[in-house]
Amino acid sequence: MGYLRGFMEFSRKDQETRDPIERIKDWEEYTIRLDDKDLKQQAARCMDCGTPFCHTGINFDQSDIGCPVNNFIPEWNELVSEGDWKHALERLEETNNFPEFTGRVCPAPCEGSCTLAINDDPVAIKTIENEIIERGFDEGWVEANPPQHRTGQHVAVIGSGPAGLAAADQLNQQGHYVTVYERDDRPGGLLMYGIPNMKLEKDTIDRRVNLLKEEGIMFECNTEVGKDITREELKQQYDAVILCTGAQEHRDVPAENRDSKGIHFAMDYLTESTKALKTDPDQAPIHARGKNVIVIGGGDTGADCVATALRQECNRVVQFGKHPASPEDREEDNPWPLFPMTFKLDYGYKESLEANEEDPRKYEILTQAFESDADGNVKSLRTVRVEKVMEDGKLVTKEIPNSEEIWEADLVLVAIGFTGPEREVLEHFGLELDERGRIWTVDGTKDYSTSEAGVFAAGDARRGQSLVVWAIREGREVAEQVGQFLQTEETVDLV
Ligand code: FAD
Known part of the structure; x- marks a missing residue:
């Protein structure tokens, strides 16, 4: 390694994000690229650990850890720390066809298994990956490379x-x-x-x-x-x-009056809103403007719906998730280096929600019924709170007595997976x-x-x-x- 003590000299610095109050006014990407000096320092934090779990590794239960495409992370970190972006790109392209996608949206299991993460913040691998490929495009190094031979098959x-x-x-x-x-x-x-x-x-x-x-x-x-x-x-x-x-194949909510108007699958909502960006975002057939929106589902898809509803200037948005978790949460049977299973807020929408004066994430809520008006339009949800309890040695979900609530809603988005x-x-x-x-x-x-x-x-x-x-x-x-x-x-x- 060229730079042996970078991890002792520099702290982790991620790509910055645009001001939440500003960014919810448009549909552009929310991240800001780091400058050259910061990037070299971040790459120099890679510590030549000798056993790069980030690149590949096998867990105690034989499952894979680290990067699923086995990116040569320590190698391109070294090249970046020396400013050799072109060779870093060549190494990256050997294992990953589309680093511009993973560099933006991957939850980075590589970082979850970075050795430095034992007692410090992991190397900002995802940020570096994204920068390598974007430089490649900026510099014209990424070009079409048609095959020289055709097999005829x-x-x-x-x-x-x-x-x-x-x-x-x-x-x-x-x-x-x-x-x-x-x-x-x-x-x-x-x-x-x-x-x-x-x-x-x-x-x-x-x-x-x-x-x-x-x-x-x-x-x-x-x-x-x-x-x-x-x-x-x-x-x-x-x-x-x-x-x-x-x-x-959508998973649905088995609640009374599910066929009320105004209840949509998250995928239909997200697809329509992206299609409308090509012409006029205000013309998306399912639109949140001025509406009270409930998102059922606390995963990434639910988070994407919340961020979309905010940009469509909803009146209010509430998201029901299963259970709270934080990046620090690690159970005894989930030690380092295992992928951190967290309620991910990794594209910074949390701040924009806080700007709306309340945290809209509500946990451990079960939807029992939808209520609609005379025209069949959804008007509210009836829910009950639930908790996990041990019964006969098993963890089961139980409704909490007298915990019913009514939530006003005129747009409900079902985001509970597939x-x-x-x-x-x-x-x-x-x-x-x-x-x-x-x-x-x-x-x-x-x-x-x-x-x-x-x-x-x-x-x-x-x-x-x-x-x-x-x-x-x-x-x-x-x-x-x-x-x-x-x-x-x-x-x-x-x-
Ligand atoms: P898909 O991406 O689902 O592509 C399948 C394609 O097949 C579709 O285009 C479909 O139209 C087409 N198709 C299906 N049937 C036919 C047919 N009969 N004829 C022709 N075409 C057909 N993963 C991350 O790593 N990071 C994220 O931030 C992230 N966010 C997500 C957000 C949402 C809202 C969702 C739903 C998923 C997200 N994921 C994320 C998961 C990730 O997108 C998927 O795991 C990944 O796209 C799966 O890739 P795939 O190629 O197998 O299938």
Whole structure:
């Protein structure tokens, strides 16, 4: 390592964030890049620990810890601390197809396993990753790099989220002709229509997709596999098919009057609000302006809804979460270095909520019923408070007597996650599912073959609801396996 005592000299400094009162007036990203001196110092905090769990590691229960794509973090930290951004970019691109996505939205399990985090703040790895790739784009170092040879074999990738894009990128670089089918109007999956613009600007996705197109990948948007093109047609036209269709089957709230008007799934709300940014944000079909909004669900999706409702100038927003947690929370059975499972406020919306004079997060609340007016529009929610108690050696949820409350609401957003992949396309392919309703693949680890020969699956559709970085890893791994599968068939023309 070039700089041995950086961790003793410098404290952690993250990307700064824009003033909450200002940033809720627009839809732009909320982070501000650090300057050159700060970045070099932050990279110099990497301490040559000798066992870089950030890069890869195995937990006591054999689960992975650290970076799921195994980024060479200590190496690029050293290069950045020396100001050698170009070589840092080369090292980063070896393991991560899309650092501009993970550098913005990854919860950074690498930082959760940084050795320095034992008794200090971890190295600001995510901030450094994002800066390496953004410099690469600023300096013109990131350019289209089409493959030199073509094998003549064709692969169809269904779904253009991070798993599909990573698989397509890897297989195209191997020389196969790749076509990505996407039912939405723009590629990106949940990166495009899920994660809101202030966390990940949509131009960032278009920028990458344009490079992939220049490199030869074909995109067929507005095309739903199973309806607009069939399994039989795909199998006739392609040598292999990869399903990266995500896990967007909604989980619903089983409460009375759920069919009242004004109750929407978070994904419909977030998708419409992002689509409207292209033309007029005020024209989003589901809009929070002037409304009392209740968000049911305390995870990232719920937080994204709160941040969106604030930007749409709602009257008031309240978010129901399961239980409070703080980054300091570590149970005895969850010691370092394990991923810190926290109620994440990592894009700083907390301050903007406090600016609204109250913390809108309410914990341990169960919705019993929705109440509506004569026209069927939702007017309020009836809830009860709950607590966890031990019963017969098991932790169970119990309602607290006399804790009923009524919450005024004219827009309710259901953000309690997904039960698994959507069934239609899987039934169309006649695929076997596992016990949790995900696409079954051989032994559920690094073998991505499904129950049908020549059909593979990766990302949330195989893994269940997860993270962008895991989708990228699965996309890379399935591409490797499909590449081997295609080698068993003859290659033809060269270009
Ligand atoms: P997806 O991104 O879901 O993409 C699947 C694609 O397949 C979609 O575009 C869909 O339209 C398409 N498709 C489905 N069926 C068909 C069909 N029949 N024909 C054609 N196309 C089809 N993760 C993070 O790491 N950080 C975050 O901050 C974060 N925030 C999130 C916020 C929200 C609101 C949500 C819902 C998720 C968030 N996640 C986050 C999770 C992350 O986005 C997902 O784990 C990741 O996108 C999964 O990638 P994927 O490629 O497997 O699937």
